[in-house]
Amino acid sequence: MDPRSVARHVESDADRAAAHRLYTLVFPVDAAAGRVLLGMKKRGFGRGKLNGFGGKVEAGETVAQGAVRELAEESGLAARSVEQCGLLLFYFEGDPTAMEVHVFQARDYAGAAAESDEMRPEWFPVDQMPFDRMWADDRFWWPCVVDGAKFVGRFWFKADQTTIVRQSLVRVDSLDFGGAAS
Numbered sequence: 535m536d537p538r539s540v541a542r543h544v545e546s547d548a549d550r551a552a553a554h555r556l557y558t559l560v561f562p563v564d565a566a567a568g569r570v571l572l573g574m575k576k577r578g579f580g581r582g583k584l585n586g587f588g589g590k591v592e593a594g595e596t597v598a599q600g601a602v603r604e605l606a607e608e609s610g611l612a613a614r615s616v617e618q619c620g621l622l623l624f625y626f627e628g629d630p631t632a633m634e635v636h637v638f639q640a641r642d643y644a645g646a647a648a649e650s651d652e653m654r655p656e657w658f659p660v661d662q663m664p665f666d667r668m669w670a671d672d673r674f675w676w677p678c679v680v681d682g683a684k685f686v687g688r689f690w691f692k693a694d695q696t697t698i699v700r701q702s703l704v705r706v707d708s709l710d711f712g713g714a715a716s
């Protein structure tokens with residue numbers, strides 16, 4: 535398991551041995567206007583869905599650095615800071631590698647949203663999210679973001695990447711795993 539993975543803190547002994555791949559997911563929030571920037575994914579995994587901005591954490595960067603880099607690459611926004619609000623673990627039937635997704639909000643950023651090769655950005659009111667055009671799990675944990683609550687969610691998907699067969703979601707006091715996620 536990647537030494538930056540926090541999964542070892544939240545999973546069972548059996549899960550701890552499994553491979554985890556680290557990802558980031560960043561939601562730029564315009565708090566004054568009550569809106570969040572999503573992007574329509576133009577290619578690859580999750581193509582056609584609306585989502586936050588993110589991707590794989592690269593060698594030599596922290597998870598937070600990866601979040602800032604992906605946000606800039608995909609949306610054109612330069613985050614001055616990012617705040618982690620959640621941890622998501624995804625398991626897909628037939629795939630031995632779990633996805634460990636670190637979810638951030640970016641409330642302090644510079645620049646204007648611009649279309650990239652990967653994403654077409656669009657602002658939405660935080661209380662009117664287009665869940666029908668998003669990943670199936672998002673409707674369950676997004677209310678935690680709106681409430682300002684930190685959360686850990688685990689979702690087991692069928693290989694169709696659409697059907698959730700099992701899930702757990704808990705609100706937590708802290709996502710500080712001894713520095714592992716910073």
Ligand SMILES: Nc1nc2c([nH]c(=O)n2[C@H]2C[C@H](O)[C@@H](COP(=O)(O)OP(=O)(O)OP(=O)(O)O)O2)c(=O)[nH]1
Pocket residue numbers: 557558559560578579580585586587588589590624633635669670671672
């Ligand atoms: N909201 C939401 N986001 C998800 C889910 N599953 C999932 O992988 N994501 C996010 C995490 C990442 O931000 C993104 C997947 O990363 P990616 O495949 O685009 O990674 P990347 O940009 O490094 O990929 P690449 O095309 O450059 O190889 O999708 C989900 O169920 N809900």
